[in-house]
Amino acid sequence: MDIKDRVRNKALHAKIVSAEEAATVIKPGMNIGTSGFTPSGYPKAVPLALAERIKKEHFQINLWTGASVGKELDGALAAVNGINKRLPYQTNNEIRKSLNSGGVKYCDLHLSHTAQMSRYGFLGGKVDVAIIEACAITEEGHIIPTTSMGNSASFVQSADIVIVEVNTSQPLALEGMHDVYIPLDPPHRLPIPIVKADDRIGTPYIPCGLDKITYIVPCDIRDDVRDLAAIDDDARAMSALFIDFLKKDIKAGRMPKGLLPLQSGVGSVANAVVSGFAESEFTDLEVYTEVIQDGMLDLADVGKLKSASGTSFSPSPAGLERFYQNIDTYRKIMMLRPQEIANSPEIARRIGVIAMNTAIELDIYGNVNSTHIMGTKMMNGIGGSGDFARNAYLTCFFSTSTAKNGAISSIVPMVSHVDHTEHDVDIFVTELGVADVRGLSPKERARVIIENCAHPDYKPMLMDYLERAEKATKCAQTPHILTEALSWHTRFIETGTMKKQ
Amino acid sequence: MDIKDRVRNKALHAKIVSAEEAATVIKPGMNIGTSGFTPSGYPKAVPLALAERIKKEHFQINLWTGASVGKELDGALAAVNGINKRLPYQTNNEIRKSLNSGGVKYCDLHLSHTAQMSRYGFLGGKVDVAIIEACAITEEGHIIPTTSMGNSASFVQSADIVIVEVNTSQPLALEGMHDVYIPLDPPHRLPIPIVKADDRIGTPYIPCGLDKITYIVPCDIRDDVRDLAAIDDDARAMSALFIDFLKKDIKAGRMPKGLLPLQSGVGSVANAVVSGFAESEFTDLEVYTEVIQDGMLDLADVGKLKSASGTSFSPSPAGLERFYQNIDTYRKIMMLRPQEIANSPEIARRIGVIAMNTAIELDIYGNVNSTHIMGTKMMNGIGGSGDFARNAYLTCFFSTSTAKNGAISSIVPMVSHVDHTEHDVDIFVTELGVADVRGLSPKERARVIIENCAHPDYKPMLMDYLERAEKATKCAQTPHILTEALSWHTRFIETGTMKKQ
Numbered sequence A, B: 001m002d003i004k005d006r007v008r009n010k011a012l013h014a015k016i017v018s019a020e021e022a023a024t025v026i027k028p029g030m031n032i033g034t035s036g037f038t039p040s041g042y043p044k045a046v047p048l049a050l051a052e053r054i055k056k057e058h059f060q061i062n063l064w065t066g067a068s069v070g071k072e073l074d075g076a077l078a079a080v081n082g083i084n085k086r087l088p089y090q091t092n093n094e095i096r097k098s099l100n101s102g103g104v105k106y107c108d109l110h111l112s113h114t115a116q117m118s119r120y121g122f123l124g125g126k127v128d129v130a131i132i133e134a135c136a137i138t139e140e141g142h143i144i145p146t147t148s149m150g151n152s153a154s155f156v157q158s159a160d161i162v163i164v165e166v167n168t169s170q171p172l173a174l175e176g177m178h179d180v181y182i183p184l185d186p187p188h189r190l191p192i193p194i195v196k197a198d199d200r201i202g203t204p205y206i207p208c209g210l211d212k213i214t215y216i217v218p219c220d221i222r223d224d225v226r227d228l229a230a231i232d233d234d235a236r237a238m239s240a241l242f243i244d245f246l247k248k249d250i251k252a253g254r255m256p257k258g259l260l261p262l263q264s265g266v267g268s269v270a271n272a273v274v275s276g277f278a279e280s281e282f283t284d285l286e287v288y289t290e291v292i293q294d295g296m297l298d299l300a301d302v303g304k305l306k307s308a309s310g311t312s313f314s315p316s317p318a319g320l321e322r323f324y325q326n327i328d329t330y331r332k333i334m335m336l337r338p339q340e341i342a343n344s345p346e347i348a349r350r351i352g353v354i355a356m357n358t359a360i361e362l363d364i365y366g367n368v369n370s371t372h373i374m375g376t377k378m379m380n381g382i383g384g385s386g387d388f389a390r391n392a393y394l395t396c397f398f399s400t401s402t403a404k405n406g407a408i409s410s411i412v413p414m415v416s417h418v419d420h421t422e423h424d425v426d427i428f429v430t431e432l433g434v435a436d437v438r439g440l441s442p443k444e445r446a447r448v449i450i451e452n453c454a455h456p457d458y459k460p461m462l463m464d465y466l467e468r469a470e471k472a473t474k475c476a477q478t479p480h481i482l483t484e485a486l487s488w489h490t491r492f493i494e495t496g497t498m499k500k501q
């Protein structure tokens, strides 16, 4: 394929090489920092070529990305056992299997922390090679990113070697959608000058320069975007309950009338909640989030979206088509920022986002597990949920009241792993109701959570645990019977259900 | 006592009343927001009078402070069962007993969150009455605070009724030490304009105004400051290990040569670590912390302290004397800010603090318990530890390797309560060594923590657990045997020791 018109500086044409040739600069043990956040905007050709090399030469690299990426990167490298350490987030089946069986070493990080930790040298050296997917390269040698920003800009800044994959499947019309700002590091850092969700503070390209680009590689493989699960009754119920809750909070004077910028996590439930706003009375909605999904296109299409800022555009295949067809319209109100800015605690707290994320399980005292199935097996990772949950104006976690056809209660006596503590949550929503735990002590929280959110099959069991734990501890601050606190999980592991038989 | 010269506007003299009279405005069920952070700068006369009233009239109020306060407030009100809900932090024996036995409802909050949550209306209504200790009241009716800032400014802003306790035991020379800034709330909030630890951004008084002051009460009771435990060998060892670690990190290019602003937690170990810097080669130290303790006076006295910013000045009795004698010198480099600013995630991350806090226990995977003894009994509260740990440049937790004369290992298979997750910690220090877990996966962390920090009595037991858990889970991301994970705690509860007998 011809990428010469996308490589706008003629002198750079000499640096165009095949993926195979570019991949040869990668040495065993190197830290490879790539673009990509969700299956969007990740490099494809060079990783596939690298996987081929590894298949023959048997070595490993450390893979640092924005977040999860597509199968041509995570999948291909995992399949040839090419990854030693992986960070900061993944959702790939091969990697998940490997990291849960002593293979890939997985360092699960807050997504806002990753770029600065890499610059500080905290992750085991700095980025050796950056591989960045681009729409185009400017006359000055700066990089126009594609469907995600992630950590690309910081990785380019730090890397000795920069490989740019110019992807012809990515429309040039993406140019202008990005806002690239890299903070200085302490003691020189300044306030990030965003005060409204849609403020532009940086450049529409990743600063790089002619000299810094080592190789340019053509690619035409499309983002491996996935279908979202259809919005089911449970998701619809949660969405309706949450919107109703917000209306009441506005009435009570606890929430500004025009709401505040919405942040919504990845996945189907989050997408459903956002879609729910399209049918609500709310207008002029602002979104300050990590991932822009189909739900936000819905909001835009009904004219209710004022602006959406994220670090990745991650639609379904149908959503991607819809986006491409009206890209000039969407681009006016959508913006992609580095995840260090999209997930910035400073900004989340300043503009006061409404944070909506999904939990694997929560406990009666309000602690949340977002990552570990039965306390041991990694699902995906904490992602940006902590960046937002800790710093939001209002922090909400969603979960259906049960999992695995009712064999698991999503509300347990004690979570088997903690990602978000009782200090970081305001509201829980299941398909059955809303638990508002703001300003409550643990024993008060427990009653509200059990009463409003737990499934009837598990409610009496949870109340029974709470009351016996209160008795056993003489009503300590957080009553637990330690010999029993994790017994729901062990019962599930042993019998296939948390129910008593 | 005569406070007329401290109440600089003559028209206000008519509002001077006895503590008893002022206390009559307090009605059952009210939210009372007071000054005070550690046993420093809290109101004394009105709370004592309120306690007397409650003894006769039997009612309860909700008590919101900066953090812990002295016995004339927490102690006196708890003794008459006068507190319904208490937030955001406490260290008082009476309250601790009550909240651990079903009495006081205790809502343990991140200290940087409290003021904004109170303004948002998230804590069960707003502040009804603010009771603020002052050095003096200005001509314009603004309040000069004393030895702490805490949440005073925000409480004054929100309250309908403001009672000012003018305390003649607090030297007027404190005037000028405060820097009061209250952020606007979303969607109007702006960047907090601090870029260096000692930047001044506000007023030297709490904005109030003549009309807003309801009563002025004279008081001469001194802050109930406490002796710190003497610096013992363990604390000295941890301090030396940590300073040595910092030197190596500077050499490795991971830390700026001149260090970054220090934050140190409350208590003896934290104080010892700060004192350790006085004997180190480091100079021109900056402190951006919550509580200014004796250790910082030591630094100042040897000329190594460039500046110290905190929200409370909390010395020992001897430290307080030392401070009073040289107040004009100390005041030039010391500053008290509202805790919303002192503990601000935005600032901690921007200026890049080195966060040094103490843990009750940690687990082999790096999760930290700062609050709950054996997972159930509240010790103090999370305080500001989460504000700093999550946002620091470098996050360090200190703990001796054992507690209760070796019967408890501070490093356990699974912590019985989580306040700080594996995502929020960089370095652990016990008297035996330093575990640097930056960029490590859980199974790597476990080996470093056990090897470098655990007590020899418990090392083989911890390694045995890790290896068996790996086997049982086939090397999952975070190996645990759930039936055994909390068994060290239950063994201690049953047998008085975590050792196997």
Ligand SMILES: CC(C)(COP(=O)(O)OP(=O)(O)OC[C@H]1O[C@@H](n2cnc3c(N)ncnc32)[C@H](O)[C@@H]1OP(=O)(O)O)[C@@H](O)C(=O)NCCC(=O)NCCS
Binding pocket: A264, A265, A266, A267, A268, A269, A290, A291, A357, A358, A359, A360, A361, A370, A371, A373, A374, A379, A380, A381, A382, A383, A384, A385, A386, A388, A403, A404, A408, A409, A410
């Ligand atoms: C928590 C999270 C895994 C939920 O994802 P989801 O797609 O909404 O959840 P699902 O209901 O499909 O559950 C995913 C799997 O976990 C299982 N599961 C759900 N709850 C469970 C529980 N309490 N115990 C055990 N397994 C559970 C489901 O059965 C499903 O298993 P399967 O894949 O074998 O079918 C996902 O939101 C996540 O990774 N979050 C962390 C990162 C994050 O929040 N990012 C956004 C920040 S901006």
Ligand SMILES: CC(C)(COP(=O)(O)OP(=O)(O)OC[C@H]1O[C@@H](n2cnc3c(N)ncnc32)[C@H](O)[C@@H]1OP(=O)(O)O)[C@@H](O)C(=O)NCCC(=O)NCCS
Binding pocket: B264, B265, B266, B267, B268, B269, B290, B291, B357, B358, B359, B360, B361, B370, B371, B373, B374, B379, B380, B381, B382, B383, B384, B385, B386, B388, B403, B404, B408, B409, B410
């Ligand atoms: C964690 C914290 C309690 C440690 O305080 P400390 O004074 O350094 O600790 P000590 O070693 O004196 O321990 C306090 C008590 O806990 C007990 N303890 C310590 N470790 C324990 C463990 N692993 N299991 C059970 N008890 C333990 C001690 O024996 C002691 O008990 P005692 O009062 O009956 O003698 C204290 O730092 C705290 O409250 N931290 C949370 C708030 C915070 O970090 N604030 C600063 C933020 S800026």
